[in-house]
Amino acid sequence: MKTRFNEIKGRPFYIFLLVAWCAGPLILLLFYSLSDINSGYIDFKNYVNLLKDENFRTVMSNSLIVSTVSTFLSLSLATISAYAITRKSIRFGQAALFLFLAISMFPSIATLSPLYLIFREVGLRDTLISLIIPYTVFSLPIAIWMLSGYFKQIPKELELSAKMDGCSGFTIFWKILFPLLKSGLATTAILVFVTNWNEFIYAVAFTTTNLSRTLPIYISKFPTATDNVIGQLTASSVIGAIPLILIILFFQKRIVAGLTSGAVKE
Amino acid sequence: MHINKPKIIIITTVIIIGLILTVIMAGLFKQKSDNIKANSKVTTIVFAHYELQDSASFGNKTNAIKELIKKFEKIHPNIKVKEEILPNHSDIQHQYYVINLEGNTPNIDVLSMDVIWIKEFAKAGWILDLDKYIDRKDFQDFITPLFAGPITYNSKIYAFPWVLTSGALFYRKDLLDKYGFRSPQSFEELVKQSQYILEKENNPDLYGYLWQGNEQEGMVCNVLEYLYSLNGAILDGDKVVIDSPQNKKALAFLQSLFKSGVSPDTVKTSNLIINRRLFLQGHGIFMRDWSTSYKQITGKDSPLYGKAGMANMPHFEGYQSSPILGGHQLGINKSSKHPKEAYEFIKFITSPESQKFLAMNSLFLPSRHSVYKDEKLVKVYPFLKTYYEEIIPTIKSRPLDPYYVMFSSALQSEFSAIIVGRQSIDKSLKIAKDQIEFIIDISKEKNSRILTKCSNHDKKEKKE
Amino acid sequence: MNFLKKISLTSDEKRAALLMAPAIILIFFVAIIPIINIFYLSLFRKVLIFDITKFIGFDNYRHLLVDQRFWNSFLNNVNYSFFSVAIELVLGLTIALILNQSFKARWLIRTAILIPWILPTVIASKFWNIILDPQYGVANKILLNLHIIHTNINWLGDPFWAMKCAILVDVWKYTPFLSLLLLGGLQLIPKELYEAAILDGTNKLQSFKNITLPLLMPTMLVALLFRTMDSFSAFSVVYVLTNGGPADSTELMSLYSFKTLFQSLQFGYGAAISVVIFLCVLLISIVYLYSFSYKTKDVN
Structure with missing residues (x-):
């Protein structure tokens, strides 16, 4: 009865279209990066050349360092803050949460120039730190927001009973809350990591040499669609997409849950 | 069972990422230590x-x-x-x-x-x-x-x-010879030759005249070659003279290239790379490029070896060629x-x-x-001799001003609007004039004395 | 004194404040101060290249009013935001309705749908750049073979098409995200409501209008809020796809601001444009939040 009501004609076809539309580009990228224009055979030389290229290796490691460090920092700070907001009885908790959410909505371009001037003044321009700082801070609000949601799901009684048993604040957090929070932390970490891995505007403004460039900047510097760079361009795009695709393959349920929870609940 | 599988996956991904990181880091450190070693001596x-x-x-x-x-x-x-x-x-x-x-x-x-x-x-x-x-x-x-x-x-x-380097015209010697043309001296000649050859060849993949219309500095150079050829200018001292009748005439000529089918629509956004690719594959009769591309286009490794030539930029009938200095x-x-x-x-x-x-x-x-x-x-x-004797004396500079790059940013927008036909010439030039005047106002803000001195200096140089 | 006592913190609050201090200090210095600073900066004529810094009051804003290029970018932005968000909403809703059912290959579909969302905008834009290349792009080849077009179209070079292509990339990138949000909302609607509707003899369209839409409204508004705000400060799609060209026909406000800031280092004027973007985003969020509270009251 239920299914018949929602039945839409030709659904498999639509779904096929949808999958092709979404995944097609990635497959084409893979195809371009593996095909040799001259011989037409499958060829890994684009990848080999890229991995041999010192600049590309630096850029790749920059991206990995910046995204992991900022994700780690942001998550640690956010966990403590979310704990404070939800676990302590404070008066302006909800207001603070909304304030955080509002900050996360700031357009990057609005904070770009003042931050640039500050970093330039203290000599941090064109360093990885100049990216780690804004990445950490601008992912903080959303991380706090999400983690607060997960904290709220954990019943307060657990904590109280542990307190009765004489556990210290830290032990309570580490032994009781943390295990329950693991999946929430993972979801938040994934979303924050993906955002930082893909971030473009701060990176393009603050980095000027390969010492601090991240992968999106490296890719954006390719001239468009010339025969001799198209292989490298697509190969580096595929390499840049690999961590993300792995994330989708292993954590898709979590991502969907994380993405929808914020919007649907509030 | 349900918990184990993801765990393994997580652990393996972490290990893989860790491995990649260590390899990269090792490479970096090696590189750095090399630098330090080198620094101690030289x-x-x-x-x-x-x-x-x-x-x-x-x-x-x-x-x-x-x-x-x-x-x-x-x-x-x-x-x-x-x-x-x-x-x-x-x-x-x-x-x-x-x-x-x-x-x-x-x-x-x-x-x-x-x-x-x-x-x-x-x-x-x-x-x-x-x-x-x-x-x-x-x-x-x-x-x-x-x-x-x-x-x-x-x-x-x-x-x-x-x-x-300077602006230069590349042409298909073989095609011009086939129809008994010499390399065009004037823009008007170029248009006539293109139209004639295009009609006779009747090849949809052949274009007449390729030049850089993409919104960037190179396009400003292209456009200035037409303005300068009609004795137009952007600045006269501190006065903005971009909306002069000569300039309007030159820009109208550029627009007409699309209407007459001499330049394909690709030109409206093409850059050097796209043009060269098209030209080298035999899709163009004429191309405006920089003289430094001479060997690439006419050299032994070029697919057009023996079929292409380079000449000075054409001029408007009765005026001088004005290739731009790069x-x-x-x-x-x-x-x-x-x-x-x-x-x-x-x-x-x-x-x-x-x-x-x-x-x-x-x-x-x-x-x-x-x-x-x-x-x-x-x-x-041998082309170096003709280049030195015939082309170099005709080369002109872009406006010599410390604020040129800011002017250029305004020029790029407005010239591009004219080329793609998004705005009328009059309106675009008026906007460009306003923008450049605004920049000149800024430039007078500080060190104004030095600046006027320097612009006098520029004038003298221009006269030379 | 009385007032101070009232706001004096409880011990729990003190501890919470201590725990939150690092995050709050960081946010204060890296987010709040720059936002205040940018308003201040916009009152200056500041050109870094020649070390010019001069207080000029609201002159930058006065120039904004007559700056054709700014108004062009503003209108482009309105155009871009309106069409991309509208198309994304309609498509997203359609996809969500199609997917709102148990079916096979859920894993595959979810993977596919997440790809556009997770790929960096830069890669997506570069990819479309390759596809839309006038000579070598697949788009022209396919359309030529299907006899839909007869000559190669210069997608990104023609001002008529360039903006539409930018919107297309935006739609490709964000529709799946939107459909996921809406799907989440749909799944919250109790199935019993539909069953009851069938018993009442209402048809599909009516139940969509009477049940699905009103109950989905809060989710839809939140999704719209996110997307409109995002698209009003959109940058990377156009930066990579066209860099604002041809003839500034795809130059959005962020891009104009960025170019002013980092190509000619006019920090004062660039800041003024950034302030306008910030105020636009703020205005949009206020409008949405207002209608949001209004709608929820209505439903209740």
Whole structure:
């Protein structure tokens, strides 16, 4: 009865279209990066050349360092803050949460120039730190927001009973809350990591040499669609997409849950 | 069971990422320790420039600049030269320099600059005044009438001329011969020839005239060649004269190229790379490019070997050809820690011997009189003689002003709007005029006395 | 004194404040101060290249009013935001309705749908750049073979098409995200409501209008809020795809601001444009939040 009501004609076809539309580009990228224009055979030389290229290796490691460090920092700070907001009885908790959410909505371009001037003044321009700082801070609000949601799901009684048993604040957090929070932390970490891995505007403004460039900047510097760079361009795009695709393959349920929870609940 | 599987996956991904990281880090550290070792003995200077040769045409040959650097390091064992290669796109290079120099980076020592930036960088105090280094006698060998304007600021020299290039017209010799044409002297002739050949050939993949319409500095150069040919101008002293009738006429001619089908719509956004690709594959009869592309387009490795030629830019009937000066000149970063070593390198790489070597082995065009007169070189590349005698005297500079890049940004928008037909010529030129006047207002804000002095100076140079 | 006592913190609050201090300090210095600073900066004529810094009051804003290029970018932005968000909403809703059912290959579909969302905008834009290349792009080849077009179209070079292509990339990138949000909302609607509707003899369209839409409204508004705000400060798609060209026909406000800031280092004027973007985003969020509270009251 239920299914018949929602039945839409030709659904498999639509779904096929949808999958092709979404995944097609990635497959084409893979195809371009593996095909040799001259011989037409499958060829890994684009990848080999890229991995041999010192600049590309630096850029790749920059991206990995910046995204992991900022994700780690942001998550640690956010966990403590979310704990404070939800676990302590404070008066302006909800207001603070909304304030955080509002900050996360700031357009990057609005904070770009003042931050640039500050970093330039203290000599941090064109360093990885100049990216780690804004990445950490601008992912903080959303991380706090999400983690607060997960904290709220954990019943307060657990904590109280542990307190009765004489556990210290830290032990309570580490032994009781943390295990329950693991999946929430993972979801938040994934979303924050993906955002930082893909971030473009701060990176393009603050980095000027390969010492601090991240992968999106490296890719954006390719001239468009010339025969001799198209292989490298697509190969580096595929390499840049690999961590993300792995994330989708292993954590898709979590991502969907994380993405929808914020919007649907509030 | 349900918990185990993801756990394994997580652990393996973490391990993989960790492995990648360690490999990369190991590579980085090795590189760094190499640098430190090197630093203890010799000074390393960084030479920022764009790639002189296009891999497409010189792919198998040795890289001429790298060869020269090796030679230099042999002569000066205590100096090591590291290259920082910039993308071949004027605006991107400019942005790179501006941000780095403004941040007082010591990580660039020698920088190759487009002719239009030198005054700007000098005014900003980012590059060294080279007056005390210069050997006046040797300096006369540089083609001074061309470079005196761009490389000086307040009567002081800030850069050494290095690569010379100018706008040039490339044409399909075989096609012109087939229909009994000579290379066009005027734009009107070019249009007639294109229309005739296009009609006779009746090939939908053949286009008449390719030029750069993409919104960037190169397009401004293209457009200025038409304005200048009709004796138009952007500035007359401090007065903005961009909305003159000559300019309007020249721009209307550009628009008409699309209407008459001489230029394809691709041109509205095409850049050098796209045009060259089309032309080399035989899709164009005429192409406006830089003279430095000569060997790439007509050389032995080119698919058009023997079929293509280069001529001076055409002019409007009854007027003069006005190819625009391009090319890169070498200066020293003021925050450089090794200005002396940097100067040694500049002296070496702009010397007649080095210029000859570059002219032989790359797309380089020399900036010295003596190199053009070198018999050996001219024997190998006879076009250098005609280029020196016929084209170089007609070359014109873009407006010489420290604020040129800001003007150009306004010009790029408005010229582009005209080319794609998004705005009327009158309206675009009015907006451009307003914008440039606004920038001139800014420029008067500070150091106004110096600036008026400098613009008088510019005027004199223009007259020369 | 009384007032101070009232706001004096409880011990729990003190501890919470201590725990939150690092995050709050960081946010204060890296987010709040710059936002205040940018308003201040916009009152200056500041050109870094020539070391010009001069207080000029509201002159930058006065120039904004007559700056054709700014108004062009503003209108482009309105155009871009309106069409991309509208198309994304309609498509997203359609996809969500199609997917709102148990079916096979859920894993595959979810993977596919997440790809556009997770790929960096830069890669997506570069990819479309390759596809839309006038000579070598697949788009022209396919359309030529299907006889839909007869000559190559210069997608990104023609001002008529360039903006539409930019919108297309935006739609490709964000529709799946939107459909996921809406799907989440749909799944919250109790199935019993539909069953009851069938018993009442209402048809599909009516039940969509009477049940699905009103109950989905809060989710839809939140999704719209996110997307509109995002698209008003959109940058990377156009930066990579066209860099604002041809003839500034795809130049959005962020891009104009960025170019002013980092190409000619006019920090004062660039800041003024950034302030306008910030105020636009703020205005949009206020409008949405207002209608949001209004709608929820209505439903209740």
